Amino acid sequence: MPPAPASPLITFLFRSTVLFVVWWALTLGELSGLGFGAVVSVLVAWLSVRLFPPSGFPLRPGGLLLFFGYFLSRSVVAGVDVARRLLSPALPVQPGEITLTLNVPEGSPRWLLANTLSLMPGTLSVLLEGDQLTLHCLDTRDPVERDVRATERRVAGVFGLAVDDCQEATR
Amino acid sequence: MTLMLNAVAAFLLLTLLIALVRIWRGPAPADRMLASQLFGTTGVALLMVLAHAQSMPALMDVALTLAVLSVLAIVAFVTRVVRIDQPANSPDAESEARHD
Amino acid sequence: MTDSLIFVSQAVLLILGCLFFAVGTLGLFRFSDTLTRIHALTKVDNLGLGFIVLALLPLAPSLAGGLKTLLIWAAALAASATSAHLIARAVHVRPEPPNAGEVEHD
Numbered sequence: 001m002p003p004a005p006a007s008p009l010i011t012f013l014f015r016s017t018v019l020f021v022v023w024w025a026l027t028l029g030e031l032s033g034l035g036f037g038a039v040v041s042v043l044v045a046w047l048s049v050r051l052f053p054p055s056g057f058p059l060r061p062g063g064l065l066l067f068f069g070y071f072l073s074r075s076v077v078a079g080v081d082v083a084r085r086l087l088s089p090a091l092p093v094q095p096g097e098i099t100l101t102l103n104v105p106e107g108s109p110r111w112l113l114a115n116t117l118s119l120m121p122g123t124l125s126v127l128l129e130g131d132q133l134t135l136h137c138l139d140t141r142d143p144v145e146r147d148v149r150a151t152e153r154r155v156a157g158v159f160g161l162a163v164d165d166c167q168e169a170t171r
Numbered sequence: 172m173t174l175m176l177n178a179v180a181a182f183l184l185l186t187l188l189i190a191l192v193r194i195w196r197g198p199a200p201a202d203r204m205l206a207s208q209l210f211g212t213t214g215v216a217l218l219m220v221l222a223h224a225q226s227m228p229a230l231m232d233v234a235l236t237l238a239v240l241s242v243l244a245i246v247a248f249v250t251r252v253v254r255i256d257q258p259a260n261s262p263d264a265e266s267e268a269r270h271d
Numbered sequence: 272m273t274d275s276l277i278f279v280s281q282a283v284l285l286i287l288g289c290l291f292f293a294v295g296t297l298g299l300f301r302f303s304d305t306l307t308r309i310h311a312l313t314k315v316d317n318l319g320l321g322f323i324v325l326a327l328l329p330l331a332p333s334l335a336g337g338l339k340t341l342l343i344w345a346a347a348l349a350a351s352a353t354s355a356h357l358i359a360r361a362v363h364v365r366p367e368p369p370n371a372g373e374v375e376h377d
Contacts, residue, residue: 022342024335024338025336025338025339026232026235026339026342027335028228028332028335028339029333029334029336075314075317075318075321076321078314078318079291079314079315079317079318079319079321080318081314082298082310082311082314082315083291083294083315086294086297086298086302086311086315087294087297091301093302093307095304095306095307097363115349115356116352118313118351118352118355118356118359119313119314119317119348119351119352121314122310124306124309124310124313124355124356124359125355125356125359126306126356126359126360126363127360127363127364134363136306136309136310136359136363138307138310172281175285176285179285179288179289179323182289182292182293183289186293186295186296187296190295190299193296193299193300194299199305199362201358201362202305202308204358204361205299205305205308205309205312205358207354208309208312208313208351208354208355208358209312209316211347211350211351212295212312212316212317212320212347212351213295213316213319213320215320215343215347216288216292216319216320216323216324219323219327219340219343220323220327223327223330228332228336231340231343234343235342235346238346238347239346241350241354242349242350242354245353245354245357245358248357248361249357249358249360249361253364253365254365
């Protein structure tokens with residue numbers, strides 16, 4: 001049961017603010033451009049609310065922050081992991097594909113999870129069809145599914161969702 | 172600092188050139204499209220280092236544009252050349268035989 | 272004191288970044304199939320980019336400049352993840368693209 005979407009006005013204000021901050025950063029805080037940037041931000045935010053109405057998954061600042069920290073540490077592990085395999089003479093890889101059933105709902109949570117997994121250790125999103133995600137694994141001997149479920153919980157936290165781990169238990 | 176940044180830029184250019192040799196050898200078109208991803212990371216890093224080394228802040232904008240455009244090149248490739256929107260008809264076993 | 276500390280950490284980060292980019296390029300040669308090569312390019316090169324971005328942050332002329340550097344980094348990360356997924360999907364859906372023969376030249 002998805003939660004009710006945020007009101008369009010809140011979404012509009014939020015997107016305007018984010019766009020304006022991006023404008024400010026990209027113009028390096030140039031004062032002469034700020035007025036124009038404000039107008040553009042508001043217009044683009046209005047258009048974006050028309051084209052992409054608020055989804056049923058509002059972001060949670062706390063979950064987002066936790067996810068960000070998790071993402072950073074895991075992507076460092078991912079880079080070091082692949083580098084270690086590449087530098088060892090035996091080249092210890094055993095590529096293969098696995099297909100998992102995702103527990104997060106369709107829309108931005110599933111999309112965020114699939115994209116994040118491409119930067120996580122040993123996994124690469126290949127195909128997302130419904131709730132079936134096919135991953136290419138660098139090494140099928142690794143506990144890939146455990147890592148995926150851990151990432152899934154963090155992604156659920158970003159949107160304040162509870163994930164039932166029944167899928168995990170039955171596997 | 173500037174000297175070091177220039178050295179880093181030269182090194183990144185070298186890795187980019189060596190990688191391009193591999194990309195050029197292919198053999199599949201998908202292998203060659205990795206060049207776009209390569210420019211999206213190595214190219215962006217190179218431009219950002221150069222922006223500081225040469226005191227040309229505009230190169231930061233070039234880096235940003237390159238990062239965004241690299242995806243568009245891939246999108247054009249997978250939708251127009253490989254046509255991922257159409258169902259596959261060849262079994263996966265063929266890919267195993269091909270990539271040995 | 273603080274200046275030299277920052278300088279040393281910048282130097283270390285830049286060297287780390289270069290090393291990871293070099294390993295990423297090595298991955299293109301050592302890994303034999305496209306999907307595994309994407310692993311190398313995405314993960315190793317992104318870590319290299321992360322180190323370079325961290326090293327460049329203290330050089331940013333202003334707060335906005337620093338934020339811009341981080342935005343470029345975020346854009347490159349998103350671009351890399353999206354490209355990796357799209358190429359992987361293309362390889363998965365079409366293991367042998369129809370016009371592969373025409374592109375061959377060696």
